[in-house]
Amino acid sequence: MPHKKHNCDLNLGSDSMLPKKTTLLGRMCRSLRKLGQLTKHHPETYEYFRSYSAVVAERQRQLLEEGGNLFTESYIVHGLVRLNVMFVLSSHWCSCLMYCPAIVVYYWTGEMPTHYNFYMRIPGTKDLMGHDLTTRYNKAIIIALSAFFGTGFTMFRSTEPDEILIHSVIIVYAAMFMVFTLVYLIKSYLTIYGSTMRYQGLMNQVEVCHLEDGHHFGEVALLMKDSKRIATVVAVEITQLYRLDAVDFNRFVLSHPTLYDRIEELASRRMHQTVLLDDEFRREREQHNLAEQLFNLPNENTENLNKVL
Structure with a gap:
């Protein structure tokens, strides 16, 4: 008698044992939890779990926990979130430092500085002053981030006092913060691969x-x-x-x-x-x-x- 193939009508889709969600946010949370679940395909799974029944029991234990505990209890997730927040704050600080000193000078003296972005004026087709305000702002953020990642004074054309002030604050801040960031990145890397x-x-x-x-x-x-x-x-x-x-x-x-x-x-x-x-x-x-x-x-x-x- 030939073997008859069984077609499952339960529409499980996967062996994650997570309940199906109907909303978009629920499906996204379910997919995120599936990424953090124990899987039998990992090469080291059966070094810690003797059989597939033990893997299923561990999945059930994870299923009984609250949805956020699977991620908030992991120190690796804490490190990733911290690094992302640090990068966002650094980008925001660099973009603010490009224009905040000029605004402070405007409120202090009542006169708007005119040459604080003189470093953008480059002869030829690369002159950023010929672009609109949005493009100049985006380019300024890129330049500030390049200073954050270690570029020195040579990339700037600082001739005016306010320009020197702005660029000095950016590079001093970058030098202080970049050392901490690099140390943290090296520490995280060696923590994962420590012995x-x-x-x-x-x-x-x-x-x-x-x-x-x-x-x-x-x-x-x-x-x-x-x-x-x-x-x-x-x-x-x-x-x-x-x-x-x-x-x-x-x-x-x-x-x-x-x-x-x-x-x-x-x-x-x-x-x-x-x-x-x-x-x-x-x-x-x-x-x-x-x-x-x-x-x-x-x-x-x-x-x-x-x-x-």
Whole structure:
């Protein structure tokens, strides 16, 4: 009997389990939530979830949460929003700094400056003063943003005092703010791609394991309260760490047997590896001490013989 293909009439469309929305805003929010949902197509999904049933259960857990928690709890989203707001504010400041000093001079002296935008007058077809007011304003924003991203005084033709004032404020502001922006961008990049190295707590400083993004350490102290060890963690790059207290660990991890078993297995494996390294280090230290004693023994016999003679 040939296999008959089943055509589903439920019109689910996807396996996201999110309810359908009829309004445009609702459909946009649903699509946004689908982007943040756990997917079975990610290559690392089944490293943390054993089966597709676990993936479905995690989706159901996300579905029970409020719609905004899926995004507001993510530090990556916070960083992206902060960078976008910083860029918008910087653009607004640069555009305001182009014309605010001239307006201040107008209200202070009662005379409107005439040469504050003299840098736009370039001989030839690139003369911006020949364009309308909207085009000049847009070009001025582009010039100010180029100064914000690191261009110096050479791009301006500052001959009038008010022009020097405007351009100086722009470039000083750009220099101060640009350093902060670059540091923040580098920090965000290295946070995403940060890595650490964990060493055991003896004098040999042998590397136990190399931790990458999303890995954790210190689980031995949480699982084995009577077994305390001193470990040294060295950050190879600029790395951002998050601390999980014992109260939160007991509340979340202990209530999930599968996750607890995985963490316990990892802790046992690291503990076993550390014990082997400790034993190897002790044996090497004992052999080194024994070799030093054997080396010093003939010297002591020679000194005793010289004293007798």
